Amino acid sequence: MDRAIDKVRDALQARGLRLTKPRRLVAEKVLSARRHLAADDVLEMLRRDGTPVARATVYRTLEMMKECGTFDEHDFGRGRKVYERAIGRPHHDHLYCIGCGAIIEFQEPEIERLQDQVTRRYHFIAMYHSHKIFGYCRRCGPKAPSGDKAHDEPPRHQDTKND
Numbered sequence: 001m002d003r004a005i006d007k008v009r010d011a012l013q014a015r016g017l018r019l020t021k022p023r024r025l026v027a028e029k030v031l032s033a034r035r036h037l038a039a040d041d042v043l044e045m046l047r048r049d050g051t052p053v054a055r056a057t058v059y060r061t062l063e064m065m066k067e068c069g070t071f072d073e074h075d076f077g078r079g080r081k082v083y084e085r086a087i088g089r090p091h092h093d094h095l096y097c098i099g100c101g102a103i104i105e106f107q108e109p110e111i112e113r114l115q116d117q118v119t120r121r122y123h124f125i126a127m128y129h130s131h132k133i134f135g136y137c138r139r140c141g142p143k144a145p146s147g148d149k150a151h152d153e154p155p156r157h158q159d160t161k162n163d
């Protein structure tokens with residue numbers, strides 16, 4: 001984990017920015033998280049740890065980390081963006097359950113290969129991509145779509161790599 005924070009520090013320094021204590025606290029939460037975090041999640045976690053960081057600082061830090069390439073930002077259309085560490089992790093894409101909000105990560109070399117093929121065809125220099133598939137997860141599938149109130153909050157346990 002310390003190696004990762006060094007990379008964050010370097011990435012910020014390369015842009016003339018400093019890894020201040022509050023920024024470090026925010027960065028560490030996302031680096032060590034095992035799921036995708038929204039700004040509100042980070043705020044709440046820091047508050048619970050007794051190391052609160054101002055809301056504006058949390059938002060600005062997440063934005064900064066995205067811009068320097070250490071975090072990935074995703075918008076799954078629920079009115080909030082979520083973040084995850086980009087450094088020290090293999091590239092992956094996402095399945096998003098519109099029933100319960102679960103985020104499932106996947107890696108598929110064949111999709112990557114086809115994307116490369118497409119960009120080459122158009123002489124397009126790809127810098128990054130974010131492939132998202134929206135639908136219903138295993139648990140939401142059979143009864144979807146439903147207006148089940150109990151399903152409005154995303155169950156966190158399902159935001160894992162392999163489920």
Ligand SMILES: [Zn+2]
Pocket residue numbers: 097098099100101102136137138139140141
């Ligand atoms: Zn679901």
Ligand SMILES: [Zn+2]
Pocket residue numbers: 036084092093094105
């Ligand atoms: Zn992810």
